[in-house]
Amino acid sequence: MDKAAQRQKFIGEFDNLVAELQQVARDYKMPQEAVDWLTKNLNYNTPGGKLNRGLSVIDTYCILKNKTVDSLSDAEYRKVALLGWSIELLQAYFLVADDIMDQSKTRRGQPCWYLAEGVGNIAINDSFMLEGAIYILLKKHFRQEPYYVDLLDLFHEVTFQTELGQLMDLVTADEEHVDLDKFSLQKHSFIVIFKTAYYSFYLPVALAMYMCGINSEEDLKQVRDILIPLGEYFQIQDDYLDCFGTPEQIGKIGTDIKDNKCSWVVNQALLKVNAEQRKLLDENYGKKDDESEQRVKKLFAELDIPTIYEQYENKVVGELREKIEQVDESRGLKKDVLSAFLAKIYKRSK
Template sequence: MSENYRELLLNEFPKIVEEIINSMKTKIPKLALDHLKKNIEYNVPHGKLTRGITVIETFKSFLNDADSEKLKKAIILGWTVEFLQGFFLVADDIMDKSLMRRGQTCWYKLESIGEIAINDSFILENILYKLLKTHFKNDKIYLELMNIFHKISWKTEMGQMLDLLSTPPNTTPNFETFTKEYHEQIVNLKTAYYSFYLPVALGVILASNYREDLNTKQLLKEAKPILLEMGKYFQIQDDYLDCYGDPQILGKIGTDIQDGKCSWLIVQALEIADENQKQLLYKNYSHDSPKSISIIKKIYQELDLDSKFHTYENVAFENLEKLIESLKIFPKEILRNFLLKIFKRKK
């Protein structure tokens, strides 16, 4: 079913691009239109589309008999989350000085782009609001949709700020922030809200546009803690894959060590390392020399962080299954399907 929804999303994408370009045809020259189109097509549709698919799946769970017009609304709403994701990724790659994203060169690294990518990221964000206005301005949920995007964007940007402040530029990492509590704050704000809570919330809100009996607040209140916990699990997977994953499968090269990121691995390492290992971690973490990276990875190996992650993953999965089973009013299948998509993922 997810594959069918992915196909629905991809089939609609060219129409969305055409809609956006046509809305600007009389306002900006062809040079700018061509760049706008390239920006959208390069940065938005090449991921797994899990967020967009989840919007549709959630909506259909509450409105299984949705006609083609209502389903199209869900597809459009799914793409708004993917545009938000594109905005975050383009900006994040610049801040992290990343090289690859989704199996292709980062947008800002293209010779013809460079710092233009900063403005391009803003454009991707604003396209989602153009889509909301075009397709939902006459719906009773329009203001609610606008509010949730603003709210979640704010939380994500606060999470990004925490992430960046733990590793200020041109200096050593702020190791005092490398704690479980600080890492969890980053994860919660930077990843869990927009990747897990937002797509489900959008699906529920859209369904409430057609079903008066749905209590959106109660439904999301019950699902929210589980979705945030799922987001935490997802980000810890991401931290692990950055170091241990296959770049060919991931579509990017892990850089958390040389970037000095406050990741799950370094937090775990600092908690259990002996004094000698800690000094080596302090000395070599955030350096991009092959020797320093090798020293960090060797300590990770000595501390058996690979096994510790797999133990964590299994426990987290079991805990999430129990939490999902305890749901009283929110459909269990929605969250169960979401969890199965990310369990033991490789990218």
């Protein structure tokens, strides 16, 4: 089954999930108006992205079980797909809330949910409902499993870790009060590890591991020790592409400079600037106009940030490959799980 077919099979499970949540609402005697609202919330905010996190659960499970997607029984596929959709619900919860906090205008090619007609601040409650749906579904499908509590603990812990990363991002990079003295590579590392790496890289693999019965702390630590730095590398790559990639490459117009983001690129620049260059950054970074953005981009090029990035990428990829080679597979963990993640990221252009 090719990637497009796998994606379609995964999307096909979403309707079943929505139907289950509709039934839960009806069992609570919710009026049809509320059921319809819940349905629209789920459909508008959950399935529209790349679905990489959800699909990674299935990919990891298949590698660990030495199976293909085609060879999974219907019941087996439904359960692992449900864990994948649980991450996508978590992602939807984060994005609905994040868009309100950032006062963003669009998400995935459509107006942000809080800007959709008739929604407004109801979106705050809707974000809570997206998160709550995770635990309704986990209870229904996994309560009898020996790893049920592990799933709950994992989702709760990773959710809190992501919220800590969001907090640091919000207090470090206030769009209304630009202060580059607040930035540092240490803060950037904390933000990207907690805001992105745990739920985007560690969570999908750990969920599949639990379902496969690979649950020793030694194996979970092996995975964390590789996937967290790999997730940091992914975000640094994202920061770099936001500035130096083309809209055709990355599928969007980069906005980190205008949004006063505490990105890897600006932190590298701050380590190299002289007094005159720092003044230029202070006067132009975080400004909403195109001219200021171009001045900053020109400075980044003068500081040779692309060469610094290439050196960083070569170093970190070499270290990650070395760590993957040293993985102990004696308890069922497989190096291929980690190699597959690295292969998706290395030298990507979008």
